[in-house]
Amino acid sequence: MKVRLNSLNDGKQIISAALSAGDLSITEPELESPVTVTLKIDKGASEIKIDGVVKTTVKLVCDRCLTSFSRAINGTFSVIASFTHPELEVDDENMILIPPKANEINLNEHVHDTILLAIPMKILCREDCRGLCPTCGVNLNQTDCQCDIAEPDARWEPLKKLTLNVTEEK
Ligand SMILES: [Zn+2]
Numbered sequence: 001m002k003v004r005l006n007s008l009n010d011g012k013q014i015i016s017a018a019l020s021a022g023d024l025s026i027t028e029p030e031l032e033s034p035v036t037v038t039l040k041i042d043k044g045a046s047e048i049k050i051d052g053v054v055k056t057t058v059k060l061v062c063d064r065c066l067t068s069f070s071r072a073i074n075g076t077f078s079v080i081a082s083f084t085h086p087e088l089e090v091d092d093e094n095m096i097l098i099p100p101k102a103n104e105i106n107l108n109e110h111v112h113d114t115i116l117l118a119i120p121m122k123i124l125c126r127e128d129c130r131g132l133c134p135t136c137g138v139n140l141n142q143t144d145c146q147c148d149i150a151e152p153d154a155r156w157e158p159l160k161k162l163t164l165n166v167t168e169e170k
C-alpha cells in the first residue's frame, strides 16, 4: 500500500485500500480474500504517525490432520515516517525515513509482514484436532477407526506388572 504524501492533510485522517496477493508478493499462504488495509494517519510537521489494521482470509493446512481450512487474519502495525531523521535508528523497522524528494510512503512490506506474523508457528484446524491415525491414516476428526483396540493401552501397563508379581509370589 502506497500513501501519496501530497494527498495527506495535516492532522488526523483515515485511508483504506484493498490489496491482492500479487501487490504484496505473497505466495504462501494462499489468500482467500483481498487484503483490506485501514490506516489511521496523524500528520505532523516533522513526522507522520501511521497505525494500520490488516485483514484478510488465508487458506492453511493443519499440521496434525493435513486438512486445509480458512482462517481470518486480523493484524496491526504501527510506523512513524519521519521527515527529519539524523538521530533515528535506521534499523528500527517501525521507523521510515522519508527522503527529501519522496512523494509516497510504501507500506507493502509492513502489510506483508503483518499477515505472515499473524499466522501461528503451529497450525491447527482446531485446538483439539485429533489428527490422523498413525496406523491406518484415517482423519480421526471425521471417523473413528478400530486400530487403537489392538494397541495395548499404556495406562494398564503398571497394573499388569503388579498382577505378574502377585502370581510369582504364590
Ligand atoms: Zn487438524
Ligand SMILES: [Zn+2]
Residues within 6 Å of the ligand: 133, 134, 135, 136, 137, 138, 145, 146, 147, 148
Ligand atoms: Zn486407525
